Amino acid sequence: xxxxxxxxxxxxxxxxxxxxxxxxxxxxxxxxxxxxxxxxxxxxxxxxxxxxxxxxxxxxxxxxxxxxxxxxxxxxxxxxxxxxxxxxxxxxxxxxxxxxxxxxxxxxxxxxxxxxxxxxxxxxxxxxxxxxxxxxxxxxxxxxxxxxxxxxxxxxxxxxxxxxxxxxxxxxxxxxxxxxxxxxxxxxxxxxxxxxxxxxxxxxxxxxxxxxxxxxxxxxxxxxxxxxxxxxxxxxxxxxxxxxxxxxxxxxxxxxxxxxxxxxxxxxxxxxxxxxxxxxxxxxxxxxxxxxxxxxxxxxxxxxxxxxxxxxxxxxxxxxxxxxxxxxxxxxxxxxxxxxxxxxxxxxxxxxxxxxxxxxxxxxxxxxxxxxxxxxxxxxxxxxxxxxxxxxxxxxxxxxxxx
Numbered sequence: 001x002x003x004x005x006x007x008x009x010x011x012x013x014x015x016x017x018x019x020x021x022x023x024x025x026x027x028x029x030x031x032x033x034x035x036x037x038x039x040x041x042x043x044x045x046x047x048x049x050x051x052x053x054x055x056x057x058x059x060x061x062x063x064x065x066x067x068x069x070x071x072x073x074x075x076x077x078x079x080x081x082x083x084x085x086x087x088x089x090x091x092x093x094x095x096x097x098x099x100x101x102x103x104x105x106x107x108x109x110x111x112x113x114x115x116x117x118x119x120x121x122x123x124x125x126x127x128x129x130x131x132x133x134x135x136x137x138x139x140x141x142x143x144x145x146x147x148x149x150x151x152x153x154x155x156x157x158x159x160x161x162x163x164x165x166x167x168x169x170x171x172x173x174x175x176x177x178x179x180x181x182x183x184x185x186x187x188x189x190x191x192x193x194x195x196x197x198x199x200x201x202x203x204x205x206x207x208x209x210x211x212x213x214x215x216x217x218x219x220x221x222x223x224x225x226x227x228x229x230x231x232x233x234x235x236x237x238x239x240x241x242x243x244x245x246x247x248x249x250x251x252x253x254x255x256x257x258x259x260x261x262x263x264x265x266x267x268x269x270x271x272x273x274x275x276x277x278x279x280x281x282x283x284x285x286x287x288x289x290x291x292x293x294x295x296x297x298x299x300x301x302x303x304x305x306x307x308x309x310x311x312x313x314x315x316x317x318x319x320x321x322x323x324x325x326x327x328x329x330x331x332x333x334x335x336x337x338x339x340x341x342x343x344x345x346x347x348x349x350x351x352x353x354x355x356x357x358x359x360x361x362x363x364x365x366x367x368x369x370x371x372x373x374x375x376x377x378x379x380x381x382x383x384x385x386x387x388x389x390x391x392x393x394x395x396x397x398x399x400x401x402x403x
Contacts, residue, residue, distance in 0.1 A: 003051055006041025010228050011204060012057060015065045015321045016282055017041060020225050024279045027069060028380035029346055033276040036069035038062040039101060043070040046101050047380055053107050059096035060196070061271075061324025064336035067101055068271035068349030071338045071378060073366065074101050075108050078126045078357045079331030082112075083119035090123060092203050093247065095328035103376050105366040109133035112359065126331075126357040133363050141364035143177050146352075147260060148268040149184035152322035154193050159274035165340035165348040166270050172339065173268070176368060185260040185267070187326060192253050193318050196325055197310070198238065198246035204228075205235025221299075226292040227284065227313060230304050237301025254330045261332075261355045266365065269323045271336040271349035282316055323351055333359045337366060338375045 007025045009017050017040025018024040025040045027033040028048040035044045039056030043066030046054050056063040058076040067074025082098045084091055099115075102108040113132045118125035150158050150166050170180050208219050221229050260267065284292060288309060295304050304310060318325075327334045333356075336349040354362045370376075 003045075006039075006045055006054060008039065008041060009037050010225050011207065012038035012059065012062060013200075013204070013228065013231070014038065014282070015061060015317060016277075016279075017066075018279060018283065026279070027276055027346075029071060030276070030344070032278055033346065034069060034279055034281075036066035036272075036276065038066075040066045040069075043067060043072060043074075043101050046070070046072050046103060049379070053100045053102040053111060055098065056101050057091075057096055057098045058328065059092045060200075060328055061321050063099060063101060064271055064324050064334060064349070064351060065321060067336040067338070068347065068351075069276040070101075071341065071347030071349075071375065071380070072101055072103055073105055073108055073335070073338065073370075073375075074349075075099055075112070075335040075359070075362065075366075076327070076333060077112060077116070077359055078333045080118070080122065080125050081333075081357075081359070082115050083117065083122065085119040085121060089121070092328070093199055093250075094331060095199075095325075097328075105363060105370050106134065106137050109137050109363050129360060131360075133359060136360045136363040137367040139364050139367070141178075141361060141368055143179065144265040144361070144365065145179045145181065145263070146173060146266045146268055147181055147183035147264040149182060150270060151184045152189070152273055152319075153185075153187045153326050154189045155273050155319040155322035157273065157319070158270060158322075161275050161340075161342040161346075161348050162270035162273060164342075165350055166268065169268060169337075169339055169350045172369070172372060176372060180268075181264070183260065183264065185257040185326075187253060187257065189318075189322070191249055192326065192329075193314060195246040195249040195253075196329065197314050198243060199250065201231050201235035202238050202243050203235075204231050205238075208232055208235075221296055226289065226296055227310075229296045230292055230310055233296070233299060233301035233304050234310060235301070237305070250329050253326070257326065257330050258356075265355070265361060267353040269351045269353070271323065271351040273320055273322050275342055275344070275346045275348050277320070282320065284313060288313065327353050330356070332356050333362055335362050335366060337369055338378075339369065339373055341378070 016034045017037040025035045027035045042054030047070035063074040334353040340348045
């Protein structure tokens with residue numbers, strides 16, 4: 001049974017959930033902090049105990065990011081594992097895949113069993129599971145060879161809390177009998193970020209074209225947020241060869257990353273470069289807002305690109321999510337596992353990446369980790385809170401609760 005629509009950023013574009021239309025979604029562990037995004041409302045609803053699971057779409061980390069921020073389990077399946085139809089064959093050049101955020105590994109596996117499979121006319125589909133994923137939850141993973149790294153693929157710095165969470169996960173996995181080896185895939189971070197942003201702008205503009213055809217009216221600047229409008233303008237200004245070059249660059253990165261998984265079963269990283277940040281911290285500055293307003297009125301994608309304002313904004317975003325988008329382009333399954341909380345009581349997830357189409361190994365390992373260090377009973381302050389007595393509103397209520 002569906003309960004309702006949760007909050008998301010506009011077009012699912014940002015890894016934080018602060019849309020101008022509905023306002024920010026607040027983290028149940030600390031209402032002043034972000035829930036991540038784009039499936040931020042879903043993550044907050046699961047973490048706060050409103051629902052046992054909620055849907056999410058992951059095009060650059062949008063299941064794993066909010067799972068890390070909210071202390072729950074988030075699995076991004078293999079590319080095309082779940083249906084995209086009937087309107088599209090693939091989203092964001094295959095980067096986007098749909099699944100759910102859950103409190104337990106069991107629920108995630110069972111739901112993927114229920115929804116996995118190609119729909120009519122799907123352009124491609126990964127090899128099916130050898131047996132139901134629900135059967136893998138209790139199965140022993142065996143001794144796995146796991147590469148691990150904290151080196152950010154797309155950013156420059158990692159918060160000590162995320163380093164500690166990774167070190168703790170390495171120690172735990174070692175104690176469970178796995179082989180842990182420091183190793184990192186070869187990634188040209190700046191080239192990947194430029195190519196990914198180019199692809200995203202082109203896909204966003206295609207979404208706009210589809211919407212205009214469906215509604216019979218042109219999109220106006222006032223219809224969308226300022227940053228969204230600039231991305232659309234860049235998408236409109238892209239030449240076909242520029243998009244093709246960006247796509248080929250992403251393909252080369254995928255090939256290079258694939259080599260690591262010839263030698264290792266899994267890759268372990270922090271999910272994010274920092275714990276959940278304060279709401280508003282990644283919003284454009286006053287100067288950036290002014291510049292976006294001026295550029296938006298000119299309506300020129302070429303001018304937007306020359307001003308580099310989107311590069312600045314994207315740079316801040318990739319500093320926050322240096323690990324997740326890469327595996328959307330490779331198509332590999334990846335999960336965020338809630339093993340650590342910092343001294344401020346905020347969850348700090350770790351990401352585990354599997355070989356293409358090998359969700360089974362991820363689920364077996366996740367089940368082992370969940371048994372070794374159960375997290376489902378960890379409740380945020382807002383979980384199951386009794387109704388407030390009549391009188392002055394509580395501090396949490398004054399802060400807006402969760403959306």
